Amino acid sequence: MVGTVGKKANRAGQGVFSEKTLVKFMKEHLSKDYPNPRREGCPPKLTLERLAKQPHQVDPSVAFHVFHCSPCYKECRRLLARVKAKTRGSRNR
């Protein structure tokens, strides 16, 4: 009986903290909570492009920066969307 209640509680917990909810909040957090209007310390666009295409060839500080700079995160999202479309397009051909 206790086990059943426990499982129900767990399921309820999973609902509250579902992957979808957490992903939504992560996206919101990264794109809003690190404003950088003066673009201090931002890497050049080419570096962000490389991060989107070949992440292992980029210095770890760039990924760290993208995680702590909302404008760079947004730019990276655009670049990643382009990479995704290109990858899927070439696979469908």
Add this chain to the structure above:
Amino acid sequence: MHPQRQRKAIPVFWVNSVDRLGRRIDPAVLSVAQEIGPSAVRYAEKVLGDPALAITLFEEAAATVSQTQRERTSRGTPDVKDMRGYLFLAYIRRVRREKRAEPVLNDPKSLDLARPAQYMETQAVERNLIMAEALATCDTVSQNIVLRRLEGFSWKEIELLCDVSAHAARQRFSATLHRLRSIFQRRGRVP
């Protein structure tokens, strides 16, 4: 129109080599602090609303990390692998402690449900800090995986781009979500 980068003269960010308690910050930690300082302090400034306090707490966190590093060296424990993440995490935890003490210090009744707007704001700040803390524990590989997964990349695509197997990528992403869930649950917060 996006703002231009690095065109204007930007005020130099400077971290003292000693914190307000007189504790020394090691050169290795200091150089990382100089590097991540602007973004970390900007974030804390937004949360705390006080730039001076934000930088003071940053120096405190850097001094604490230096002290921990020295203790690890004397015990023969391996050095911290990801100093950026470690320092940022220490800082976020320090900021959160300060933020949680704030309402109690300012007004003991400020978390009363009679003031729901302020209560909601406190919840949102807490949620952001938890999010920052959980993401700060990610290493570079996990950061690259999270970036792509948030944009809807499949595990196979992540495997091809990030040089890590689909299974490992999935595990790393699950671990990040698990960390987030457990911090939220521990604090009794609903995202």
